[in-house]
Amino acid sequence: MTNVVFTFRNREIGADTYRRNTFRCLRTLICKGNREFTKVWTRSSNKAWQYESGRILSDNYKVCHFGYGRDNIPRQMYKLPKTDTGKTEDALIYRCFHDNFTEFENRPCLVTLQSARKGESICFYDLDTGQLLKDIFLSQLVKFKYLSWIDPNRRFVVKSVSSSPERSIRFQRITGNLMTSSIVMAVFDAFPLTFVGMFEVDKRVFGPGIISASLSHGMLFVMYGKGIIRFFSFEYINEHYKLYDHDLDSPRMCSNGIVLEGLPMNIKITECPPVLFEVQCLHHDVKIGGHPWHCIFSPMGQRGVFQVASLKDKLKAQNGTLVDDTVDLEQDWCQFHPDNSGRILYMATASGSIRVLEIKELSETSGKYEIVENQVLDHRPPKQERLMMTSSGRTVKRSQSQDEISYETDVIIHNIDYEDDLDLTWTSATQLRPEPSNMVCFYDNQSNALLRKIRLDMRESCDIDYENNTCFDLDTIVHFVKPTIGKFICNLYRLSGDLNQGPAEKISSTSGTSADTCRSDRNRQDVRRSRRERR
Template identity: 35%
Template sequence: NVCRLLTRRAHGFYARDAGVAHRKNLGLLRRIMCQESTKFKNVWTTHSASPIAYERGRIYMDNYQCCITSIAQQPRLIYQKSKCAKSEKIEDALLLECPLGEMLPNPSDYKASLIVLTVQNWLLRLSADSGEVLEKVYLAGSCCKFFRYLSWDTPQEVMIVKSAQNKLPATARQAGIQQTVLFYLAVFQVLPLSFIGMLEINKKIFGNSVTDVAVSNGILIVMYSMGLVRLYNFKAILEQFMEQPFDLGQEFNWNGQVGVVGKYPFGLPCNIKITDTPPLLFEASSLENAFQIGGYPWHYIITPNKKKHKGVFHICSLKDNALAKNGIQDMKCCSLEPDWIYFHPDMSGRIIHVGPNLIKVLKLKEVKNHADQMEIAEDFTIVANRENCVNNSVTVTASGRVVKKRFTLLDDDPE
């Protein structure tokens, strides 16, 4: 129980292994949160007209101009910057943490920083403690004007900057002008920040029905309008189709353009040209292109590509597409927002299934006496014990008739 674990920790049982200590601490937290006697109280409330973001104990508001730490007993302000102009609006952000055991060129690299993408296509690295600009890179040259999204290929190592989908104006389409380039992807190594390359996703290579692309763990994921998802080796693409490497700050003469890499107004050169369709690693069909890979051995999660299966998740082996035992997960809930499922980002192989009033933590394990078959087992569940608050409102119509309306405080409860 909790008391026993606390006593063993106080006696130094886990002092020699930080990993064991961390797991035990999380186990303590889980037991405290899941026991029925635990009660939670509201210690702080705030409101914001713009979206509120959260990254590793920091709360960002007012388009990342205000930063509040949530680690202390009472949240406190870390920094508050003056309101920015619309031209400096931040589109997306990632928290960058210092890698362990590496020598870095600048003292500021050893502290956490925030990488942000502005509406004017500037990539900025800000101090997480003060909001001060540490580095800035201009992204958009003549090829692309609308970079909008940041994501990790390899967390805390390789970053992807993705453009919005290129769409021609209606007048250009009516004139018969064809738009073949759908997206641009810029690839960076972080700490120190360095440019790897930029490539385009072209209809001529990947097909006309491409709706979106993503990069994760060395895999290029291409999504299509019919629900098809295709995977390609992203590292092999970079190596095979790289025309010429460039460094940030390097002067270049590229396709008739002369400038400095990462500086205004030239931005970044598109130095990776995919001239042939790369070898296909894997493909699957899923409703709304919902597709995830994780676990050990590798498994993937999809929703069958029919609207009647919305909210039903199939967990299958990546090796042979076999459905895992108990691999169909369906909460059968009805709420304002659908339930969702994902592999836990801690690489433990656990699967988190979140519904309107409970969280199920699942895990992959071998079927007894069948080492080649996996099953989905429930590790533990967190249930939200809501108070059944019922409000009765009375309305009097113009004719004097009394109308009573009964409703619950929360309108997203399952049926």
């Protein structure tokens, strides 16, 4: 079984249709076969764990576990040496699917943002050996803190924190220019590795009241006070305000003839670019997606209320206000489906269910849209009647108070994501009643039908106060738990099983097969097998 999965992994070439057909057999084993997910590895650490591209990273990205060793336990690929000069601020993994290029450019890399006394650097490490492949010094004048993808595996950005007065004075003394920016960003193309440009979000250009800014999907998001967000095109900024190109291997000269280390500020925005879209929302939280483009946001002062509006004219869709009247301590959330189908996922924590919604046009000429419910992914266990015995011996239903109805939660949903190779939508949740347990549910991505429900063997993580996070990748489930401050637990589950076992547990949308029934089926098969052996 392990060799088959490992062969499947090696055949990845980046073409979605090819990979979808290749993993169809693995999807059958997970959802309909006689295989179970078994815990094969558990570790604890005083630092947070990360999981990306099949690799488990620990100790602030310094230790990497990957692959299949003995008993399906992942092997330690490398351990980066510890340095006293700085630390890893942020990191991401670059996966390359190109062929017939140089050895370095065709390697998957761990890209880290390293801080030191003189400034920050971007370091590229080989994912298999931990060897340092390239080191790019950014700047000794700007304090960079964050590293993220603009477009996954194609373009990434390094973002700074707000400039301190000391750095502003130092910047002006060396360069002769006044630094009045809130955020500085440096943009790179991942393949081939190219420096696109560095620019500053200047308050004199973009206006006062800037709180933060970010780059994603080719757009610059600038956040202001009172929940205002403005969207700008980065391609427009790059074309109109870029002064010159800079090669990563060439030195740069300052205006007074001093050779400076690091990268230049080669994009100078002199006037405010055209605003593509502006919205005022709660916590500066806006999600963009759908077909055609729509956005999801919560109006100011309305926690737990979500509105779906067209990105073109800000016109709210019919039935576009999503709200759950049930009071609950956990916060509801709403997002676009991660499979890029344009569907909407709305989860009300009090009900323990996820509503799958679609955006549909009212008529071909109206240009107006409505929100239609497609399916409900219900995680709640079957309700049990609340009975009590009276003094006379009669059994009656016990009434519930309003507080019990409002604050009673049977299940807490932690994650919902899409596995593109298997074409499965999966969720992870903690079920509190009738028996505490952690579970992972697999749904068909087209029909939203529940295919299988898996209970993870870790009851100590079922506390409602614990932080839980789950990752699912083909035959692997990784479960992270934070029970207390400074303690992080990682549990690894692999798809395994005996070919002589009975069929897997079949889950319907209403009730599941009990463990006693499955156990009796296996016992009957063992009896039949022993009879055949006697004959």
